[in-house]
Structures are given as structure tokens and as C-alpha cells.
Amino acid sequence: MITIIYRLILALIVGLVGWNLFTEKKLTMQLNAAMVLIPLVLRVLMVK
Amino acid sequence: MTKKNYITAALSLALAVAIMIYTGMNFMAARDIPWPEQGPSVTDIKLLSDWFPGLKDTNGDTWVYVLQGQKPGGKMLVLGGTHANEVSGYMAAFTFIETAVVEEGTVYVIPYTNHSAMTHNDPGEGNLQYFTLQTKSGERTFRYGSRATNPVDQWPDPDVYVHYPSNQQLSGSETRNINRGYPGREDGNLTEKMAYGVASLIRAENIGLTFDLHEASPEYPVINATVAHQNAIDIASEGCMNLLMQGIDMALEQSPVNFHGLTHRELGDYTETMALLMETANASQGRLRGATTLNQVLGGWDDCYVLSQKLGMLYVPWDENGHPIEERCGRHLQGVYEYSQAYNNAHPDTPITYSGVPSYAELFLNADPAKLGGAHLGSFLM
Numbered sequence: 452m453i454t455i456i457y458r459l460i461l462a463l464i465v466g467l468v469g470w471n472l473f474t475e476k477k478l479t480m481q482l483n484a485a486m487v488l489i490p491l492v493l494r495v496l497m498v499k
Numbered sequence: 500m501t502k503k504n505y506i507t508a509a510l511s512l513a514l515a516v517a518i519m520i521y522t523g524m525n526f527m528a529a530r531d532i533p534w535p536e537q538g539p540s541v542t543d544i545k546l547l548s549d550w551f552p553g554l555k556d557t558n559g560d561t562w563v564y565v566l567q568g569q570k571p572g573g574k575m576l577v578l579g580g581t582h583a584n585e586v587s588g589y590m591a592a593f594t595f596i597e598t599a600v601v602e603e604g605t606v607y608v609i610p611y612t613n614h615s616a617m618t619h620n621d622p623g624e625g626n627l628q629y630f631t632l633q634t635k636s637g638e639r640t641f642r643y644g645s646r647a648t649n650p651v652d653q654w655p656d657p658d659v660y661v662h663y664p665s666n667q668q669l670s671g672s673e674t675r676n677i678n679r680g681y682p683g684r685e686d687g688n689l690t691e692k693m694a695y696g697v698a699s700l701i702r703a704e705n706i707g708l709t710f711d712l713h714e715a716s717p718e719y720p721v722i723n724a725t726v727a728h729q730n731a732i733d734i735a736s737e738g739c740m741n742l743l744m745q746g747i748d749m750a751l752e753q754s755p756v757n758f759h760g761l762t763h764r765e766l767g768d769y770t771e772t773m774a775l776l777m778e779t780a781n782a783s784q785g786r787l788r789g790a791t792t793l794n795q796v797l798g799g800w801d802d803c804y805v806l807s808q809k810l811g812m813l814y815v816p817w818d819e820n821g822h823p824i825e826e827r828c829g830r831h832l833q834g835v836y837e838y839s840q841a842y843n844n845a846h847p848d849t850p851i852t853y854s855g856v857p858s859y860a861e862l863f864l865n866a867d868p869a870k871l872g873g874a875h876l877g878s879f880l881m
Contacts, residue, residue: 478511481511485511485512485515486515489518
């Protein structure tokens, strides 16, 4: 159960960071969001 | 959202994915680790899972080199790479495998006792991934691993690690430290299974003498030392005296009864072997070190430690000459020799004798100082 909650929280953060990636106007912030997004997506997929 | 935003966002994402793929490939390549060449006495190369099938097809399974002598005798086990960032431990095992000519008895050598730990490293410590040495056959690459099992193989760590069977409590990350996992358990986590595999080998082969080769940071009190289980303290005392008479500064400590999970405690308690552990000084493990460089790892050359010595903060002498890998491997190999000689004196019916392994003098004392720091060690390797 705790793993499902963990993945749901991660999925929410992935959604928010993804939204941020495509709405952010500054390139540096977009790069920042892209770098943060990758490990979060891997964790949602339970890829270590 | 504008079209421009979409394009830059897609490019940013593509860049991040490209970095992930590149670093992922680098991480996966670390699983391809170098092994020793077959020395003159290697008669068989087995897997630890031959003694404990529970390790089969896991990243904890590891090669065991069997060096059988011409005459029967006793049996000895040498563990290198218990901690895969303690270079002299596994390089001494490599040197033994590639040079030893066993005359009586059988010697088992495991170069990477925690195989999983050799398949990653600690980038947060600024550690190296690889180093190279010029050997008889040309340039060879060696790995620099981590102290603990790869988290890809065993994850996550608990908040508190409870050792089996003592119930001693340690910090959670110690659950991936094989030298806190002995005697191991058949149905435990991967690290406990690896420890169980080593104990199974010792029991099945009736190993009389076991060495565990380590390195420690210069700020750690147990350094340039041998730790012996109480059942091995007599031979350790005799061997230690012989080392001291050769000018090798070696402290001898009896294994603490209440410090569980270590080879020198649990292998002595749960098997019939005489267990000894040796420590040399590795600058690249310490908290007071400067930048982690190849010279620091192989030469022990580090200005921060020279300063630390002057401030009286170290447990081992340190100057501009550092502690090169030849000195550290030489200590281990001479230690194995002297302690095995003491074992033979106590067990004349089951001797373990060998020759060909470079001595402390050959590796270090008589070496050209310009070749210390890896070049001289490489000249003994195949």
C-alpha cells in the first residue's frame, strides 16, 4: 500500500514538473525541470 | 504556452534523456569487471554458488580461484574485495593468484568477496571508477568499487540494521556491508547470502585458515593492524612477531566479542576456521583527505595528510612519501605468508606452503622509488 502511495505522489510531482517544463519561459528553468523530471519518471516506473 | 516554449522544453527534455542514456551506459559498463589471469598454480575456478546455490544468477555470485598444491596439506582462504574500495585488499588477491606456486595444501582466493560492491562506486565521495597499471602483458584496467553492495541489487536500506543472529543494531546502510553480515543467512538479503556463501565454502572445504584483506582511513585507530579471533591468537602472535622482526609495524588485536558481523568474529564463532583480518592505510578513504586522485589512491600521496600528521590527527605515520600500493599489498602478502607459516608450525600434519609471491621487500623496500605507486606492482602481474 505504501508503495502505491509513494508512486502516486511521484506521479503528481511528475505532472507538476512536466507542466512547469512546458510553461516556463526561461530556458535555464526548463533545463532544470527536464533534469529533475528524468529520475522522477524512473522512480514512478520503479526503475532503480 | 507558446510554440517557442514547446520547442525549448522538448530540446531540454531530449538533452536530459541523452545525459541519462550516457550515464546509464557508463553505470551498466561497471558491471563488466576485470578478473585475475590464471597463475601457475590455479587448478580450478569455481563460483561461490557452487557452495551455496542461493547465489546462482545473482550479482552476489563471485569467482573462487582454487590453487591446489602438488602435495596434500591444509586449506587456506584469502578474501580480497570485502570492501571494493579498499584497493590493496583485492590487488593483493590478484597478485597472489597470478604469482603463487602452491607446494602443499590448497589455497582458495576470492578477489571480489562482495562482487556486487565492485559493480558500482561512490561518486558522492569523488571516487574513481577505474585505474590502469602497466603489467607484463601490457596495460590492464582495474576497477575501484564501493564499500557496500550495489543498491540496484539490494534496496532500500532499513532505518536500523539488525544483525542476524546476534540482534546487534547498526545504522541502516550497514545492511549492505558484507563485513557486518557474517555468518550470513540462507534466506536473508543479498549481502547476508554472500556472507552465508563464504561461510558455506569454509565449512564444506574444512578451511583451516582464513584471511580478510582490508584498508582503512588514516584517522581510524585499527590500522596497520591484524585482528584475530581468539582461536587464532596464538598463530597471529607468532606471525606478528616475525613481521615486527622484519621491520613491518603491525599491531595485533583480539577480535571484540560483542562486535558482530565481522569475519574475524563470526567466521571464528560459526565455523572451524582460524580467522584473521588485516588493515593497511588508504588515504582515499579518509575524511581529512584532499581531492581524490589516482596518485592519492595508488601512491597515498596527499598534502592534507602530511598536514594532518603534523597536527597529530592520524593513527599511522604520514609524510611526503605517502603509502604506495606496493607497501600496502606487500604488508598483506607478507602477513599472509608469516601467519600461514605460524599455522604450519601449529599444524605440522596439514601444512600450507607456497612460493613465488613477492615479499614485502621485493614489492616495496627494494623497489625503485620512482616506480612506486603502481608501476612496480604492475611488473609482477601477468
